Amino acid sequence: MEKVLIVLLVALVAVAYAVPDPRGIFINLEDGELCMNSVQCKSKCCHRDTGLSLARCVPKASENSECSPKTLYGVYYKCPCERGLTCEVDMTIVGAITNTNFGVCHDVGRSKE
Numbered sequence: 001m002e003k004v005l006i007v008l009l010v011a012l013v014a015v016a017y018a019v020p021d022p023r024g025i026f027i028n029l030e031d032g033e034l035c036m037n038s039v040q041c042k043s044k045c046c047h048r049d050t051g052l053s054l055a056r057c058v059p060k061a062s063e064n065s066e067c068s069p070k071t072l073y074g075v076y077y078k079c080p081c082e083r084g085l086t087c088e089v090d091m092t093i094v095g096a097i098t099n100t101n102f103g104v105c106h107d108v109g110r111s112k113e
Contacts, residue, residue, distance in 0.1 A: 067102065
């Protein structure tokens with residue numbers, strides 16, 4: 001019985017060392033990989049086109065692009081803005097529930113002319 005346990009333990013250790021980077025399986029996902037929540041993505045944006053489409057990791061919204069403010073759901077129809085930008089949006093209760101509060105990314109540090 002002890003020999004069987006030792007063989008199983010050795011096999012388990014060998015499998016654990018064979019996985020190149022286990023962090024890339026469920027978290028730290030690259031752009032284009034399937035996701036279920038933005039926490040999984042390196043970019044911190046898990047995006048879907050429609051309610052029936054599969055969600056994938058994508059880059060955050062750049063300046064003058066459509067955006068969404070942070071959401072409780074963790075999946076976006078429009079990604080939040082890149083660091084240093086602000087999503088200027090008119091928030092509504094219905095939009096918060098349906099995840100449709102969209103705005104535009106602006107650099108708040110840049111003076112408006």
